[in-house]
Amino acid sequence: MKASLRTIALVLTIFAMACAEAAAASPLDQAMAGYKYLRVERHGAILVVRFYNPPTNLLTIAMTAEIRDLVHQVDADAETRVVIFTGGVPDFFMQHFNTREFLPPAGPKSVAPAPPQYAINATDRTFQELEDLPKPTIAAINGHAEGGGVELSLACDFRIMTDPGEIGLPEVTLGLLPGAGGAVRLPRLIGIARAKQLIMLGKDIDAETAVRYGIVMKAVPPDQLMPAAMQLATRLAALSPAALRLIKRVINASWNMPLEESLKMEDHSFNVLIRTDEAQGLIQKYLQQNQRLGASQEGLPP
Numbered sequence: 001m002k003a004s005l006r007t008i009a010l011v012l013t014i015f016a017m018a019c020a021e022a023a024a025a026s027p028l029d030q031a032m033a034g035y036k037y038l039r040v041e042r043h044g045a046i047l048v049v050r051f052y053n054p055p056t057n058l059l060t061i062a063m064t065a066e067i068r069d070l071v072h073q074v075d076a077d078a079e080t081r082v083v084i085f086t087g088g089v090p091d092f093f094m095q096h097f098n099t100r101e102f103l104p105p106a107g108p109k110s111v112a113p114a115p116p117q118y119a120i121n122a123t124d125r126t127f128q129e130l131e132d133l134p135k136p137t138i139a140a141i142n143g144h145a146e147g148g149g150v151e152l153s154l155a156c157d158f159r160i161m162t163d164p165g166e167i168g169l170p171e172v173t174l175g176l177l178p179g180a181g182g183a184v185r186l187p188r189l190i191g192i193a194r195a196k197q198l199i200m201l202g203k204d205i206d207a208e209t210a211v212r213y214g215i216v217m218k219a220v221p222p223d224q225l226m227p228a229a230m231q232l233a234t235r236l237a238a239l240s241p242a243a244l245r246l247i248k249r250v251i252n253a254s255w256n257m258p259l260e261e262s263l264k265m266e267d268h269s270f271n272v273l274i275r276t277d278e279a280q281g282l283i284q285k286y287l288q289q290n291q292r293l294g295a296s297q298e299g300l301p302p
Helices: 002-024 027-034 061-076 122-132 148-155 186-190 192-201 207-213 222-237 241-254 259-274 277-292
Strands: 038-043 046-051 082-087 092-094 137-141 144-146 158-162 173-175 204-206 218-220
Touching: 027 038, 027 061, 038 061, 046 061, 046 222, 061 122, 082 092, 082 222, 092 148, 122 148, 122 241, 137 148, 137 222, 144 148, 148 173, 158 207, 158 222, 186 192, 204 207, 207 218, 218 222, 241 259, 259 277
Parallel strands: 046 082, 082 137, 092 144, 137 158, 144 173, 158 218
Antiparallel strands: 038 046, 173 204
16 A cells, blocks of 8 residues: 555656646747647757758748747747757758648649739748848858748848758758749848849759858858857857847848938937946946056056
8 A cells, every 4th residue: 555655756856847847838848849840849948940841841831930930929928048950851941832832732724823012921921021030140051042041041130051061961051942932031141142042033043152242241161050040049149149239230220220210229229238237237247347457447558
C-alpha cells in the first residue's frame, strides 16, 4: 500500500509540474507548438524560424498565415529580441508562391476579375508587417529563393547568404521572377535601373552578385551561415530594444517622407529615447568613466 501511495504521489507531482510548465508558457511558445509550416527554436532572446514545406518550400496561403501570426506573436513577446529566418528544407530557403493556389477549383476559365481598385493582398500585408516589426530580423538564405522567398528576405533588416565557393556544392541563387514581385523594396537597395533589369528579365543572381549589388550584406560558406547569423543576432540582442525599435521605425518611415518631415521624426525619436531611464543611466556611466580617465564631463580632454 505504501508503495502504491508513493507511486500515486509521484504521478501527481509530475502532473502538477507539467501543468505549471504549461501555464508558464508564453502565447508565443504555445503558438510555436501549433505551426505546421514553421519550425521555431528559442535561443535565449533569439528566435530561429525555419520554413518547412517539402519538397521545395513553396510559399502558400497557409504558410503566409503562420508567418503573419508569428510576427504578431513576436511583437508582443518581451523575451524575443531578434528573429532569424532560414530554410528548413535541403537546398531551399523559400520558393515562389504556389501557383496552384492562383487557380479556383473549376479551372482557369473561372478566374475572378482583378479588384476594381488598389488593395494589398494577404502576402504583401504579411511582408509589410514583418518589415514594420519593431525588432531586428535576419534572413539566413541557405538555399534557393525565388519570388515570394526573395520578397520575404527583402522585408528583413539583414540578409546573409550561402556561397558554396569552390567546394563542389550546387550554387545558391536569388530568383527575381518576371512580374511586380520585389518592385517596391528592391529599388531601395540597388536603384531603379538594376531593379528593372532583374525583375523584368527574371534574372537569377548568385551570392557574389547579390553582395556586389548590396542585396545581401555578406556571403559565407554553408557551414558558417548559421554561426554568422547567430553572431549578428547576439550583437543585436545585446543592444537597447528601445533604441533599435526607434531606429528601425525612423529609417522605414523616411522612405515615404519629405526630408524635413523625416528630420522631425528623427528628432522626436531622439528626444523620447534620451529621456528613458536606460539612456540616462548610460549617460551617467559614460560621464563617470570619463572623469576617472581625467576627461571633462563633455567627454573632451581636460
